[in-house]
Structure formats: structure tokens, C-alpha cells
Amino acid sequence: MRLLLVEDDLILKDGLERAFSKSGYAVDVMSDGDSANKLLTYQEYDVIVLDLGLPKLDGFEVLKRLRARGNKTPVLILTALEDTRNRVKGLDLGADDYLTKPFELDELEARVRALIRRGISGGSAKITFGDLVFDTSNRQCLFQNVPLSLSQREVALMELLMLKATKVVSKAKILEHLCSWDEEMSENAVEVNISRLRKKLNVFGIEIRTIRGLGYLLASLENKV
Amino acid sequence: MRLLLVEDDLILKDGLERAFSKSGYAVDVMSDGDSANKLLTYQEYDVIVLDLGLPKLDGFEVLKRLRARGNKTPVLILTALEDTRNRVKGLDLGADDYLTKPFELDELEARVRALIRRGISGGSAKITFGDLVFDTSNRQCLFQNVPLSLSQREVALMELLMLKATKVVSKAKILEHLCSWDEEMSENAVEVNISRLRKKLNVFGIEIRTIRGLGYLLASLENKV
DNA sequence: CGATTGTTGTCAGCTTGATGTCAGCTTGCT
DNA sequence: AGCAAGCTGACATCAAGCTGACAACAATCG
Incomplete structure (x- = not known):
């Protein structure tokens, strides 16, 4: 290559x-x-x-x-x-x-x-996770080919979670991914954003699991860990 | 071919x-x-x-x-x-x-x-989107074969939106498409033109959806996202 | 040539949506 | 039980976007 x-x-x-x-x-x-x-x-x-x-x-x-x-x-x-x-x-x-x-x-x-x-x-460039597809070329997230209506922040979060799918992503890492040098954000803001995204994803049977003290990871409901 | x-x-x-x-x-x-x-x-x-x-x-x-x-x-x-x-x-x-x-x-x-x-x-050369037809050879836009009365600007906008139908078209791209080298236009002008076109299209059940921070896309009302 | 009409950009004020913060609650661990 | 971590509804703030009003200009018509 x-x-x-x-x-x-x-x-x-x-x-x-x-x-x-x-x-x-x-x-x-x-x-x-x-x-x-x-x-x-x-x-x-x-x-x-x-x-x-x-x-x-x-x-x-x-x-x-x-x-x-x-x-x-x-x-x-x-x-x-x-x-x-x-x-x-x-x-x-x-x-x-x-x-x-x-x-x-x-x-x-x-x-x-x-x-x-x-x-x-x-x-086009895609990251997939089960029925979820994240199309990096237009920054859209699809579930069974239906585009989800997510805000910028939610999209950025999804992108990170899908990239590391089934691996734990720490809050610190999320903060780093969502904020650039000059912006500042509290850890709570991450929790809030996770909460909002979670609400939207639950409808589709996709779960953001919390690993207490470590971070979050993406999982589908059937797929028990 | x-x-x-x-x-x-x-x-x-x-x-x-x-x-x-x-x-x-x-x-x-x-x-x-x-x-x-x-x-x-x-x-x-x-x-x-x-x-x-x-x-x-x-x-x-x-x-x-x-x-x-x-x-x-x-x-x-x-x-x-x-x-x-x-x-x-x-x-x-x-x-x-x-x-x-x-x-x-x-x-x-x-x-x-x-x-x-x-x-x-x-x-003749046509781009279609649902009941909409854009005839590139005479730059006319038809809905169920009835010509829409659109101004030049609106026609140019329609052309771009239909060409990229269901894909997001950014304001920057619209500006580029509507203005030639020497002209200058504000982003607000795009919004105004979108607003005018939107008003005409809504009558026919065609929607110009706003994707906040990204741009616009053409959709028909039934096609929920 | 002057009046009328239509097009189109600009502006201002308003509406909508995104997003961080906070407070009070829930959860889970020891 | 008690504490820390995490959740989430409510609110505030801010930026993006919408649209009615206006002005400048061009085309058309009498």
C-alpha cells in the first residue's frame, strides 16, 4: 500500500x-x-x-x-x-x-x-458496529440504514465509542476527543452528553454501558458481557 | 454503456x-x-x-x-x-x-x-427526485409535469440540491455554486434564498431540511429521518 | 422616458436548537 | 450506613438559522 x-x-x-x-x-x-x-x-x-x-x-x-x-x-x-x-x-x-x-x-x-x-x-469510509454504521465521510450515523439525528457533540461521541467499540473509553479520553486546546469542560458534561446519547440509542437496543471508575463502552443489548 | x-x-x-x-x-x-x-x-x-x-x-x-x-x-x-x-x-x-x-x-x-x-x-436531460424533475437543457423545474415558477437563483439552488439529493449541501458549497468569481455573497443570502425556495416547495410536500452546522438537504415529507 | 413589476442582497429582530452547569437524586461498593 | 461516582431534569447561554421589511437594480410596458 x-x-x-x-x-x-x-x-x-x-x-x-x-x-x-x-x-x-x-x-x-x-x-x-x-x-x-x-x-x-x-x-x-x-x-x-x-x-x-x-x-x-x-x-x-x-x-x-x-x-x-x-x-x-x-x-x-x-x-x-x-x-x-x-x-x-x-x-x-x-x-x-x-x-x-x-x-x-x-x-x-x-x-x-x-x-x-x-x-x-x-x-465511503465507514466504521460498523452491528447494525450501526458510522460514515466518516459525511459524519452521519446510521442504524439499519436510517440516519440518526444526532447533534455535533453526540456524533463526536458516537465516533469515538464506535472506533473503540467494546473497549472501555475513559472520561478523560472523551474530554480530550471532544475539546480542543482552548475549550474546557467538566467531567459532568461528559456524563450529560452520554446521558443524552444513551437516551437516543436505547430506542434502537444499543447500550452504552458504564464501567464505574473506568469509563464507558458500547454494546448491543443482546450481547451480554 | x-x-x-x-x-x-x-x-x-x-x-x-x-x-x-x-x-x-x-x-x-x-x-x-x-x-x-x-x-x-x-x-x-x-x-x-x-x-x-x-x-x-x-x-x-x-x-x-x-x-x-x-x-x-x-x-x-x-x-x-x-x-x-x-x-x-x-x-x-x-x-x-x-x-x-x-x-x-x-x-x-x-x-x-x-x-x-x-x-x-x-x-431531454433530466434529473429527477420523486415527483420533481429538473430539466437541465432548459433549466426548468417541474412538479408532476407542472413547471414551477422559480427565479434564476432559485433554479440554481434547486439544481444543486437535486443533484445531491438526500445528501447534505453546505452553505459554502451553495455560495460557490451561486456566485461566480467576482460576485460576493453573505451566508445569510443563502439562508434567504433557501427560505424563499422552501416556501414554494412546501406547497408540494417537498422539504428542504436544515442540518444545523452542516447545510441543507432535499427530502420529501414522507421520508422521515 | 417614467412607471410598474420582479429579483435579490442586506439587515434586524426573532426563534430554535445545542450544550454546559447545577442540584438533587440514584447506584454500587465497602 | 455512608460515601463517592454517576445520572438526569431544569435552566441559562449562546450561536445558528429564519423571515419580514426594505432598498437597489433590472427588465418590461405604456
Whole structure:
């Protein structure tokens, strides 16, 4: 699997390159938008991991040009910007998934894997859990193909729970996933959000189980643990 | 489905060829007007995607000669020229639809699909959504065959919403679709236009649903989410 | 040419929905 | 029982979105 990493931060760049190489990807690295853009006019990849804040030509522009050329290679964008605007703009321009910094390596790898699966199968990037499907490309959660009406926060929570399905997710981790650097949130806020999500999911027989002192995990009602 | 792509830009050509092949079309590619013209004298296609700026013989001429021979194959023209002049000229010469570069692959594919449907049914290029029909050749929107009286802006909005039917269309994307290079528009203007269009559509039981923070999507009232 | 009509962007004030905080309650562990 | 962890209804706040009113402009008609 051939992966292009476009990232200007030296440390992140090295770390990711090493990690992906270790996982068996053939990794090429570019550290500015212009070179990446040029490279992409003649070199094919299975997946592209693209930082948005880049020197010379920003990530948006690289993505825009790639798609204008009709290139469908799955692209995951990395962004330091938390707000929805950039996320939406990126997905509009044809990104298939995104991840907000700081993120965890595990998570990035899982999503890259999902994108590659998607590339082969032709569908969009999805995480599934029983009858639940989380479509990362439009950030929608479906139950038996019916879209659930969830708020942004609830979607973010679902995403995390499904990504780690059947594993315990701590409140601290949830806080980290929902808040960026500047925002602050109490643990109680997590409880409240869990409560709200739980209410919506119970209707469909999906349970968010509480592991006292540790966190939460996703389970379906039949599936007793 | 057999598709002829006439395009001289190397990158775009490759990208489109790959994309259409992937979608199951039998794609032939010509990169100049003269060869395309000759090929078309003996080879039949279901649909032709034709760039206007071509070496040797421009797209207008290829189209003109094709129609002069009495060939009715649906033709979608691609043009880099923003102004209406060429679009109109193309449609006058017998093109069935057009797309201005840069365009999105999704959009091109949707329109090609529409053209093919039209080719089979013998009508003109249409996008349908339930009882709604959008006729791209005269830019009219019909509900159960009754034309809706919509302003230009509303038509443009309908076109976009129907093209992406049941998918969320962001305000940013709408802005981009409604405004050309020089114009500027506020997000509120989009809201106002949505509001006006919504009012007209509600009468027919068609709903423009708001997805808070993300955008809008077209749905019919029965189709609960 | 002036009047009428229709289109469309802007604005302001309002409505709606999302989301954090809090308080008081429930649960489960020892 | 007693305590800490967790739950949840109620409320407050804020941002997103809606829409009536208006103004600027263009097209049409007498």
C-alpha cells in the first residue's frame, strides 16, 4: 500500500513516517503544498494524509486541484483547527475523512485502513458496529440504514465509542476527543452528553454501558458481557 | 454503456478515464478534435463528454459536424470559459448539457447518468427526485409535469440540491455554486434564498431540511429521518 | 422616458436548537 | 450506613438559522 504523507511539522512528519513504515506501508513524504501538488500529477497513491496548514500551497488548494484533475484517491486531512468550518470545507472539497490534532496514532491508522478498504470496495469510509454504521465521510450515523439525528457533540461521541467499540473509553479520553486546546469542560458534561446519547440509542437496543471508575463502552443489548 | 471522452489535458483525461472506467463505463479517449471527429463517423456511443478547447479542430466544430451528420448522441460539453457566451453557443449547436471547469467528479457523473437516461427515454436531460424533475437543457423545474415558477437563483439552488439529493449541501458549497468569481455573497443570502425556495416547495410536500452546522438537504415529507 | 413589476442582497429582530452547569437524586461498593 | 461516582431534569447561554421589511437594480410596458 502506497501512502503519501504531506506534513510540514518536522517531528510529526518523522513520527508518522516511521509508524506507517513499520506497519508496512510504502510512505512518501512531502513537506510543502507545492511539491505535493506536483508529485500528485504523476504519481498514484492508495491513500493521502494531508495537513491543511502547509507552506507555499495550503492543503485545501492541493486537495482542490487533485479533485479537479479527477483523481479519486482517498484523502484524510489533518487539521489543527477545531471549528466546523474547515472540516466542512475540507469535506466539500472532496476529502474522505479528517482528524483533528492532536490525535492518536492508533486512531489515524484505523482510519487510514478504513479509507483503503473503501478505496478498494468503492464505498465511503465507514466504521460498523452491528447494525450501526458510522460514515466518516459525511459524519452521519446510521442504524439499519436510517440516519440518526444526532447533534455535533453526540456524533463526536458516537465516533469515538464506535472506533473503540467494546473497549472501555475513559472520561478523560472523551474530554480530550471532544475539546480542543482552548475549550474546557467538566467531567459532568461528559456524563450529560452520554446521558443524552444513551437516551437516543436505547430506542434502537444499543447500550452504552458504564464501567464505574473506568469509563464507558458500547454494546448491543443482546450481547451480554 | 459506451462513453467517448474528448479531452486534451493529460491529467484530466487520465483522471476522468479512470473514474468512468471504475464506474463501469466502456471509455474511449481521444485527445484532439480531428481524431474524435473521424472516430465519430463510424463509431456509436451512448454519451460523449467533449472539451471545447481542443487542438486541430475545436469542440464546437466536432459537435457541429456530428449533428450535421444527423447523429443524436447526447453530448456534454466541458468548458474552461466562465462566461455564458460559449455555454449558449454550445447548447445552440446541439449540446445537451454543459459543465464549467473546474467541476466536481460527482457532478459530472450525475449529469452523464442523466444524459444516458435521456438517451434511452428519448427525452431531454433530466434529473429527477420523486415527483420533481429538473430539466437541465432548459433549466426548468417541474412538479408532476407542472413547471414551477422559480427565479434564476432559485433554479440554481434547486439544481444543486437535486443533484445531491438526500445528501447534505453546505452553505459554502451553495455560495460557490451561486456566485461566480467576482460576485460576493453573505451566508445569510443563502439562508434567504433557501427560505424563499422552501416556501414554494412546501406547497408540494417537498422539504428542504436544515442540518444545523452542516447545510441543507432535499427530502420529501414522507421520508422521515 | 417614467412607471410598474420582479429579483435579490442586506439587515434586524426573532426563534430554535445545542450544550454546559447545577442540584438533587440514584447506584454500587465497602 | 455512608460515601463517592454517576445520572438526569431544569435552566441559562449562546450561536445558528429564519423571515419580514426594505432598498437597489433590472427588465418590461405604456
